[in-house]
Amino acid sequence: MxxxxxxxxxxxxxxxxxxxxxxxxxxxxxxxxxxxxxxxxxxxxxxxxxxxxxxxxxxxxxxxxxxxxxxxxxxxxxxxxxxxxxxxxxxxxxxxxxxxxxxxxxxxxxxxxxxxxxxxxxxxPSEDRQFACKDCDKMWWRRVPERKQVSKCHRCKRKFDPIPRDKMWGIAEFQCMACNRSFKGHAQFGVASPCYNCSSATMPSRILPPRRNTGPRSRNQHSCYAVDCYNRKEPHVIGLFCVHPRSRARNNLCKVLLGSEPHFSTGSTVATCLSQGSLTQWDLDDIIMDDINEDREDSDS
Incomplete structure (x- = not known):
């Protein structure tokens, strides 16, 4: 058997x-x-x-x-x-x-x-994309096929499109144009943070998918120009919101900054083997097994 x-x-x-x-x-x-x-x-x-x-x-x-x-x-x-x-x-x-x-x-x-x-x-071909369910207050990253990018929330079982690239948030990579220093920190595209070296306002160049920790944590304290940042840098900008978990918790805000749009199937995709692959937990075979188990759970419910 x-x-x-x-x-x-x-x-x-x-x-x-x-x-x-x-x-x-x-x-x-x-x-x-x-x-x-x-x-x-x-x-x-x-x-x-x-x-x-x-x-x-x-x-x-x-x-x-x-x-x-x-x-x-x-x-x-x-x-x-x-x-x-x-x-x-x-x-x-x-x-x-x-x-x-x-x-x-x-x-x-x-x-x-x-x-x-x-x-x-x-x-x-696959790509790492960010997804978020506003109702479940859950954010995750998935490796999805380039040609069909969709992922399912494990809590509510609804399918979502990825967060737009210009709205993504999380651990960002910065390259200061003033002193040429590279650094990382919490950010959202469009929200500047001061350079840890020269304090020049620096925009994030990209948002990084979560990876296993490969080294010591930085001792630099987060700071940005958002009005609600716990370590706000002046002059602050009204209308911008800090994405750092400490700021979100202090202001009693949900973890999800922006929810993904619901996915409406066009009938042009297949049941993919990569659609539910967690970047930090599973290799390719486990990704496929995750999909198979989810589909069978849905059919039994």
Missing amino acids: QSTLQEELELEKSVRRLREKFYGKISVEKAVLLMRNFVNNHDQVCRYIVMCKDELDAIGPDEINSLRNDIAAMNVINNINNDTTPQIQTTTDNDIKDIARQLKQLPLTERNLKMFDNASVNCI
């Missing part, structure tokens, strides 16, 4: 990853068949699709029908299809020849060339 469950989980992880690599152009059934034929070997499957598109025509419908006798394969197909909106199922044919036709007919756009290049090297 345990080995069967593990087999299903490994197959489901492989299928989700393969579909994301090809932007959902491969149906669940076809992805399962390919992974079964190549024993979940992503390198071989991707090379087969990219380099042997013409040979896909030799695969007939009987092979797909053979999955009906494969309990693990059928469970994976049902699990993923239950997570997927009807619009996502872009193919309705009954044989794998359509994969070859679709891929051979794709225009040579930069996006499609990038898809094949990434698939050939077993790569899913």
